[in-house]
Amino acid sequence: MSTGATVWRALAGSERGLRRMLQYWAATALLYLASIGMVEWQVLNGFSELEGMRRLELFGIGGLIVFYFMVRFSAVLRLTPEVLTVTQALYAIGCGMWAYSIGGPVRSGIMPMTVMVVAFCMFALRPRQTLLLTAAALTGMGSTMWWLQAHDPLRFPPAVEAITFGYLAAALLSTALLTGEMSKLRAKLKRRKKELERALETIRLLATRDELTSLANRRHMNEVLAEEERRHPHGAGTCVALLDIDFFKQVNDRHGHAAGDAVLRSFAATTRGALRSHDVLARWGGEEFLLLLPDTCPSDARLVLERMAERVHAMRVPGLEADRRISFSAGLAERRHGEAFADAINRADKALYRAKEAGRDRIEMA
Incomplete structure (x- = not known):
């Protein structure tokens, strides 16, 4: 000075x-x-x-x-x-x-x-x-x-x-x-x-957060993915996962949309607590969620998803039967060299479909 x-x-x-x-x-x-x-x-x-x-x-x-x-x-x-x-x-x-x-x-x-x-x-x-x-x-x-x-x-x-x-x-x-x-x-x-x-x-918050779950919304997640692509254009060492709550339609049909909303809120709060500080979870649409795991290999990404699954299994939602267990299916994909996130997410979506076809409550690797 x-x-x-x-x-x-x-x-x-x-x-x-x-x-x-x-x-x-x-x-x-x-x-x-x-x-x-x-x-x-x-x-x-x-x-x-x-x-x-x-x-x-x-x-x-x-x-x-x-x-x-x-x-x-x-x-x-x-x-x-x-x-x-x-x-x-x-x-x-x-x-x-x-x-x-x-x-x-x-x-x-x-x-x-x-x-x-x-x-x-x-x-x-x-x-x-x-x-x-x-x-x-x-x-x-x-x-x-x-x-x-x-x-x-x-x-x-x-x-x-x-x-x-x-x-x-x-x-x-x-x-x-x-x-x-x-x-x-x-x-x-x-x-x-x-x-x-x-x-x-409030407007900024609504523009980036899902009102029901308080997670990042799809629009904001796309911005995060674009920034991640700029930060790592070659794409090595990043994973994405698509998660879908199992039998969510049955919850809505049997208990009403209020109970369905309660499941979504509880799911968001529970899974968020299982994430690492740099992971980003967003509501992708309906009962589907997208998880970004930067600088993570597939084995570590799978451990995160398994930890999330354990917490979701133990989750209890007001308005549902005490023995009703909530679970989710997930498709996990590692971003390939030079691959756009849209393509990695598309592969994760196909892996998610295989997880559902295989009986749900499981994690499939793309």
Whole structure:
């Protein structure tokens, strides 16, 4: 890692949420620096006193430094984004009160900055919190105006201060209401986004999973087989097996389709537990299943199928007679050199047919 990257990591951290909060702090810092530039212009043009403005500048810069460390180490200090936002907003309002009192004839320019403070907080605060912050801003600025007109009515005429406060109150309350509505809209959009993400996840699941058995469906299995062909174009060392539940039609005819569905679900859950981590079992259609056994020789593949058969024999399905044993027939084929999976599956299908002809509940090799 370069020196620059190390320094940046130390300053901004590595967590995404922390970096986002520091970006907000950086935006606030730019606003403070722009305000300091305006203050310098006021001093140069004789609108404000140099000493008072210098103190205000130092106060603002010192606050920026303190807030950087508060944000950077918010996890250690256990400061939530809401607490950080409110603290910085109240600090900015305090700076505005100070700037208004020493701003001279251009003091009304502070009003938009106060409104901007409230608007900026809409991204982190709830509507009620924004209203409380607005009330704090009005109380602070109103108290400052009242004190100034009471103690220095020549420089701060009461009528002018009252009108200025009226405009400020109208702007702040309107901004608070608008930001409240925008916050509600953002919350609504966020909820809809989450609902859409859940819906998309469901669609993805339905596109790859069989709804009844929760196994891979035929469409997804074809994608897996295509990927396996790309991974091993020569085809050596891979087996496929077609499995068919024995006498499944009798279960449906005698006990109904609900019992048949229960057999399929139990069969899927039981056989899945007998597979290795890299094996893939899919519902191929009806009561037929396709098993992919990558990097497996026929003897090992047969052991997997025999283990599956043992577990299926011991399986008990609600709704069926206690002595009713479920079994399956299977046709196993090893993929030949350069052979397409479709051809290997076709050979496994013929082996499955031979297993059924030979009495079922058996495994035939293609």
